[in-house]
Amino acid sequence: MRNSLIQTPSQTVGPFFAYGLTARQYGYKGGQIADAVIADETCPGERIVITGRVLDGAGAAIEDALIEIWQCDAAGRVAGPDTPGFRGFGRCGTGIDPERRFRFETVRPGVAAGEGGAPHLSVILFMRGLLSHAFTRIYFPEDIAALAADPVLALVPEARRETLVARRLAVPGLPAYGFDIRMQGDGETVFFDV
Amino acid sequence: MTGKISPRDWSAQPPYLAPDYKSTLLRAPSKPLIPIPHGLMEATAPVFGHDAVGPLDHDLTRNGRVNGEPLGERIVVTGRVLDDAGRPVPETLIEIWQANAAGRYVHAADAHDAPLDPNFTGAGRVVTDGEGRYVFTTVKPGAYPWRNHANAWRPNHIHLSLFGRSFASRLVTQMYFPGDPLLALDPIFQATADAGARDRLVARFDIGVTQPEFALGYVFDIVLRGAMATPMED
Numbered sequence: 001m002r003n004s005l006i007q008t009p010s011q012t013v014g015p016f017f018a019y020g021l022t023a024r025q026y027g028y029k030g031g032q033i034a035d036a037v038i039a040d041e042t043c044p045g046e047r048i049v050i051t052g053r054v055l056d057g058a059g060a061a062i063e064d065a066l067i068e069i070w071q072c073d074a075a076g077r078v079a080g081p082d083t084p085g086f087r088g089f090g091r092c093g094t095g096i097d098p099e100r101r102f103r104f105e106t107v108r109p110g111v112a113a114g115e116g117g118a119p120h121l122s123v124i125l126f127m128r129g130l131l132s133h134a135f136t137r138i139y140f141p142e143d144i145a146a147l148a149a150d151p152v153l154a155l156v157p158e159a160r161r162e163t164l165v166a167r168r169l170a171v172p173g174l175p176a177y178g179f180d181i182r183m184q185g186d187g188e189t190v191f192f193d194v
Numbered sequence: 195m196t197g198k199i200s201p202r203d204w205s206a207q208p209p210y211l212a213p214d215y216k217s218t219l220l221r222a223p224s225k226p227l228i229p230i231p232h233g234l235m236e237a238t239a240p241v242f243g244h245d246a247v248g249p250l251d252h253d254l255t256r257n258g259r260v261n262g263e264p265l266g267e268r269i270v271v272t273g274r275v276l277d278d279a280g281r282p283v284p285e286t287l288i289e290i291w292q293a294n295a296a297g298r299y300v301h302a303a304d305a306h307d308a309p310l311d312p313n314f315t316g317a318g319r320v321v322t323d324g325e326g327r328y329v330f331t332t333v334k335p336g337a338y339p340w341r342n343h344a345n346a347w348r349p350n351h352i353h354l355s356l357f358g359r360s361f362a363s364r365l366v367t368q369m370y371f372p373g374d375p376l377l378a379l380d381p382i383f384q385a386t387a388d389a390g391a392r393d394r395l396v397a398r399f400d401i402g403v404t405q406p407e408f409a410l411g412y413v414f415d416i417v418l419r420g421a422m423a424t425p426m427e428d
Contacts, residue, residue: 003278005417007203008394009386011368012217014353016301020291020317021355028300030257030317033246033287057220064303070235070361078238089240095303112234122235124364129217131208131385133366152230160225184224193202193227194236194362 010133013126015064022066022093036092038069038106043085045074045107050121050138050166052179053101054094061100062183065127066093069104069138071120076110105174108140118146118153120164125181134191138179139165156190163189199232199362200278200419206391214381216342236361242287244321251319254290254332258315265311266295266333268409271369271397274326275356277420282326286418289355290318290330297336306338331409337376349376349383358418369414370396 018026025035039045054065069090072078079088092102109119121138139147147153153161166177181189210222230236250257255264275283293299293316296308300315316335320328337347351368358364370377377383377396386392394417403411 003200003280003420003422005276005278005280006206006388006391006394007278007419008365008367008417009207009391010365011208011353011395012215012382013355013366016299016304017291017353019300019315020289020353023317026302028315028317030315031248031251031319033242033289033319034240057224060220062221068364070240072235076234078234079240087240115233117233122361124361126366127221129215129219129221130210131212131215131218131382132202132210133364134210134223135361155228155230183221188223188225190225191223191227193229194232 010131012128012131013066015128017066017126018093018095022091025093025096034087034089034091036090036102036104038071038087038090038104039073040085043073043083043107045110047105047174048108049103049105049174049176050179051101051103051169051176052181053099054125054127054181055183057184061094062127063095063100064093065102065125066091067102068124068126069106070122070124071106071109072112074107074110076112076115116149116151118143118150123181135194136181136189136191137164138177140177141165141168160190163187198237198421199360200422202362202419203278206386206388206394208385212381212385214343215385232362239357239360239363242321242357243285246287247319247321252330254292254314254316254318254330257318259313262313264294264314264333266336268331269334270329270331270403270405270409270411271352271414272327272329272403272411273397273414273416275322275328275358275416275418276326277358277363277418279420281420282322282324283358283418283420284322284324284326286322286326287357288320288322288328290320290332290352292316292332292335292352293338295333295336297338308336308338334371334410342381347376347379349374349380354416356416356418359420363419365416365418367416368395371412372396372399
């Protein structure tokens with residue numbers, strides 16, 4: 001059975017969202033509700049960094065994309081009163097970094113009790129030219145057995161699964177992962193109907 | 195855990211590829227979306243309470259003041275956030291951003307030569323009350339050129355970002371104004387094919403919301419995906 005009211009249509013976030021949604025990141029005065037730190041140093045778990053670019057159909061890095069990451073903490077819990085230091089949610093625009101990268105600091109997610117599957121980050125993508133936001137996921141390359149058993153990845157054609165798996169970066173400091181999002185064409189990232 | 199949240203109703207949503215809106219050409223996914231079941235993450239959302247919102251955040255005519263009143267036609271916008279079963283969605287954070295009365299954004303990338311207003315940033319926040327109701331005060335945003343096609347002008351609009359109660363119900367939308375002649379010419383507005391759904395994007399003028407000697411009043415209700423009213427069989 002359908003519900004009764006017509007859902008409000010989605011509209012593009014446009015190119016000028018930054019002073020409304022990520023004011024501090026872009027140097028505007030005014031507040032914001034979240035930044036690119038999803039979990040701070042007090043949060044239990046393995047601290048990691050996720051970075052990447054959003055590429056258009058011509059391979060150009062998009063300068064006005066906004067990425068949100070939603071995730072569970074290291075114990076597989078959503079953010080709440082029992083998860084100090086863990087916001088469970090982060091937001092980063094691509095317009096400040098010279099190479100148009102986003103960069104998040106967080107903890108490696110766990111898997112919720114009873115859910116099974118591989119640890120992942122849930123991603124919402126907004127930008128000029130995207131009338132409805134796009135949903136995707138970031139999985140981790142070390143989780144070989146869990147990736148093979150993940151029920152969502154099992155829905156994805158095998159040749160496209162690699163677009164959902166981050167690559168480990170050989171950089172000093174925190175464990176770091178790269179994840180580029182390709183909007184269309186060869187190597188197009190898998191987007192989900194959630 | 196499947197089937198608890200109503201599906202995105204694509205008949206009421208714009209497509210990813212809308213060729214008249216040229217920015218979609220290289221940014222629209224070309225492969226079909228892959229439907230996935232809803233687990234814990236899809237069914238939950240960050241909790242933003244009233245403490246996420248400062249005392250002036252809902253009043254864009256005051257939160258950016260430096261040395262005087264923002265210029266333009268003051269408006270009050272109110273409405274309810276409902277789910278698609280008609281239930282109110284309380285404690286919903288709405289983030290707002292818009293151009294000033296001259297059609298210029300504070301954003302550094304906005305190259306339109308209309309004037310900036312030193313007393314208006316165009317950004318704010320509001321949280322819905324127990325009945326899903328919100329109220330914010332601002333100035334009517336101006337129309338502006340955007341070079342999508344020859345002589346292209348965006349209709350007056352306010353951007354709104356909502357979380358709802360789940361990852362699945364996340365929404366960014368735009369509120370438009372009734373009677374705007376630019377709506378018929380706007381590829382972003384027109385990208386939603388269904389006229390009934392498109393009408394959801396247009397606020398309603400309401401003299402009862404208008405505040406005498408102060409501001410005109412508009413009503414804008416927003417409908418998010420919600421829990422299914424009846425379990426779906428599939």
